[in-house]
Amino acid sequence: MEKSKNFIEQAIDKDLSEGVYTTVHTRFPPEPNGYLHVGHAKSIILNSGIAKEYGGKFNLRFDDTNPTKEKSEFVDSIKADVEWLGAEWEDRLFFASDYFDKMYEYAVKLVKKGKAYVSDLSADEIREYRGTLTEPGKDDPYSTRSIEENLQLFEDMKAGKYEDGSKVLRARIDMASPNINMRDPIIYRIAHLTHQNTGDKWCIYPMYDFAHPLEDAIEGITHSLCTLEFEDHRPLYNWVVQECECPNPPRQIEFAKLYLNHVVTGKRYIKKLVEEHVVDGWDDPRLVSIAGLRRRGYTPESIRMFVELSGISKSQSTSDMGLLEYCVREDLKPKAKRLMAVLHPLKLIIDNYPEGQTEMLDAVNNPENEELGSRQIPFGRELYIEREDFMEEPPKKYFRLFPGNEVRLMHAYFVKCVGFDKDENGNITAVHCTYDPETKQGTGFSGRKVKGTIHWVKADTAVRVTARLYESLIDEEKEVYDEEGNVNVNPNSLELIDDCYVEPKLAEAKAYDSFQFVRNGFFVADAKDSKPGAPVFNRIVSLKSSFKLPTAQ
Numbered sequence: 001m002e003k004s005k006n007f008i009e010q011a012i013d014k015d016l017s018e019g020v021y022t023t024v025h026t027r028f029p030p031e032p033n034g035y036l037h038v039g040h041a042k043s044i045i046l047n048s049g050i051a052k053e054y055g056g057k058f059n060l061r062f063d064d065t066n067p068t069k070e071k072s073e074f075v076d077s078i079k080a081d082v083e084w085l086g087a088e089w090e091d092r093l094f095f096a097s098d099y100f101d102k103m104y105e106y107a108v109k110l111v112k113k114g115k116a117y118v119s120d121l122s123a124d125e126i127r128e129y130r131g132t133l134t135e136p137g138k139d140d141p142y143s144t145r146s147i148e149e150n151l152q153l154f155e156d157m158k159a160g161k162y163e164d165g166s167k168v169l170r171a172r173i174d175m176a177s178p179n180i181n182m183r184d185p186i187i188y189r190i191a192h193l194t195h196q197n198t199g200d201k202w203c204i205y206p207m208y209d210f211a212h213p214l215e216d217a218i219e220g221i222t223h224s225l226c227t228l229e230f231e232d233h234r235p236l237y238n239w240v241v242q243e244c245e246c247p248n249p250p251r252q253i254e255f256a257k258l259y260l261n262h263v264v265t266g267k268r269y270i271k272k273l274v275e276e277h278v279v280d281g282w283d284d285p286r287l288v289s290i291a292g293l294r295r296r297g298y299t300p301e302s303i304r305m306f307v308e309l310s311g312i313s314k315s316q317s318t319s320d321m322g323l324l325e326y327c328v329r330e331d332l333k334p335k336a337k338r339l340m341a342v343l344h345p346l347k348l349i350i351d352n353y354p355e356g357q358t359e360m361l362d363a364v365n366n367p368e369n370e371e372l373g374s375r376q377i378p379f380g381r382e383l384y385i386e387r388e389d390f391m392e393e394p395p396k397k398y399f400r401l402f403p404g405n406e407v408r409l410m411h412a413y414f415v416k417c418v419g420f421d422k423d424e425n426g427n428i429t430a431v432h433c434t435y436d437p438e439t440k441q442g443t444g445f446s447g448r449k450v451k452g453t454i455h456w457v458k459a460d461t462a463v464r465v466t467a468r469l470y471e472s473l474i475d476e477e478k479e480v481y482d483e484e485g486n487v488n489v490n491p492n493s494l495e496l497i498d499d500c501y502v503e504p505k506l507a508e509a510k511a512y513d514s515f516q517f518v519r520n521g522f523f524v525a526d527a528k529d530s531k532p533g534a535p536v537f538n539r540i541v542s543l544k545s546s547f548k549l550p551t552a553q
C-alpha cells in the first residue's frame, strides 16, 4: 500500500514541481546544552528521512551560538545518539559558531542598508517600548542614528569597548507590527564570555532569530523544519534571509512537537532529575532521553515506528508511552530469542527423577522465527520455578501448580504436585512433584491435556544474576509536576532483584543483547553494569499491556 504523504512532503513536492528548489537539503540543529530525548528523535527521523526520501542531503549542525551553557560533553553524546538512530550526516557536521564572521558581515550589511541600528536602551526599556499584543510599540529614540554612527558603534561593540547590556544591535522592521517578533528585534548583544569553540574572539553574539536563518542559508538548506512555537517567528526568518540577500533562501515549515503523556521530556526537567540524583545520570533507563531509551533496550527501529505512528502534523497532540512500548514489543517479538529466567525463585523437586542425572533437552529459540534456531537446556531433579506458579490453596481458574494438579514444564515434561515443604514461619521452601517420562516434549505424546505451562531453570546449572524491573518514573496517581515545579517521583520506579536465576546461555549476554524471558517480558543486558559472565538485565517492557493501538485514520 502506498503511504499517504504528510503535509511537509506535499509542500516539498509542490516546491520541486514549481522549480522553487531543485534539490532537498534538511538539517537537525540541536543546541549542545543537554542530552537528546524522544522528542528530538522525531525531528531527527523526520529531517533525515525527508532527505533520504528525496535523494537529498542532511546536515547535523550544532547550534552553538549561545556561549553560556554549552558543553562539549553534549556534542559527543548528541553525535552518538543521532548516529544510533540511523540518521547519516556523512561529512556534513557543522558548528554554527564557525559562521560568526559571516554573520557579523551580514549584520554590517544590514547596518549599511539602514536596516539595523545600535540602541542604548536597557533590556527593561526595550521591553517597555515594545508594546503589547494589543498596543503598538514606540520608536526607539536611538533609531535615528546615522548609518555611519551605527557602523562605528557596532564595530566598537565588537572591539569590546562596551559593557554587557549597554548596547544592542536591532533590526529596523516595524514597531507597530501586530507580530511582536517584528518590532525591531535584537539581533546582536554584548556578552564578554568565553565560547567553547571560538574562545575569546567574540564579545558580541548573534541572537537565535538572526543566527538561525543565516545558518540555514549558509549551508544551502532548502527546507528548514522546526516546531510550532517558531510559527510566529517565520516572518522574521524570511525578513532576515531576504534583507541579507541570501541566494536561494531556505523555507521554514513548522510541525507539532512530540509529547508523551505523563512523562518528563523537557531537557531542562531531565537535567534537574539528573542533578538532584533522582535518576542515575542522563542515561538512566527510566528516562526518555535517547541514551536512556537505548540503555533500557529500545531499538532504533522501535523509535522510528513510534514516530511514524504518532504522525507528522501541524496540530499539537500527545502520544502514549503505551504506544512506544507497543512498538518495541512488535520489533523484538520476531527478533529476540525466548529463554527462561526465574525472577522470584522457588525450589521444585522431582521426587521420582534420578538424583545427580542431567538430561539435555532441545528448545526452540523463537517459534515465530525459525532462523533463530534452537538450543540445548539442562534438566534435572531440582529446578527453580516462579514463586507465584505455586499456591497451597489456589483460587478458581488457577491452572498452575497446587497439590494434586499437573502442569507442563516448558520444553520438558508434565509434573504433578505431590507436596511441599514449609519452614517454621510457614513460608513455602520447596514444592515436590513427580514427573511422567512419557510426556517428554517433542516425543509425540498426545495423552492427557494440562491447562498450565510454566517455565523453570535447573537449579545447579542456573546462573544467578541481577534483574531490574521498572515502573513509570512519575507517580501515576499524580500530575507530572507539583506546585513548586518539582517532578512527582514514583518511589517504586525501580525494583532490584538480585536472585534472578537464568539459563546458562543467558550468562553469556553482552551489552545491549536483548531477549524475551518467557512469560516475564523483554530484557536487555545493561551496558554500564554488566560484567563478563555476570550480566545485569533491564526489563524493557512486559509482554502484555492494556494499550490499544489507535485504528488507522
Ligand code: ATP
Residues within 6 Å of the ligand: 028, 029, 030, 031, 032, 038, 039, 040, 042, 043, 225, 226, 227, 256, 257, 258, 259, 265, 266, 267, 268
Ligand atoms: P527542549 O524543549 O526539550 O529543551 P530544545 O527545543 O531546547 O528542547 P534544541 O536543541 O533547541 O532543543 O532542539 C533541536 C531540534 O529539536 C529543534 O529543531 C527542535 O524544534 C526539535 N525538538 C525539540 N523538542 C522536540 C519535540 N518534543 N518534538 C519534536 N521536535 C523537537
Ligand code: MG
Residues within 6 Å of the ligand: 031
Ligand atoms: Mg532550544
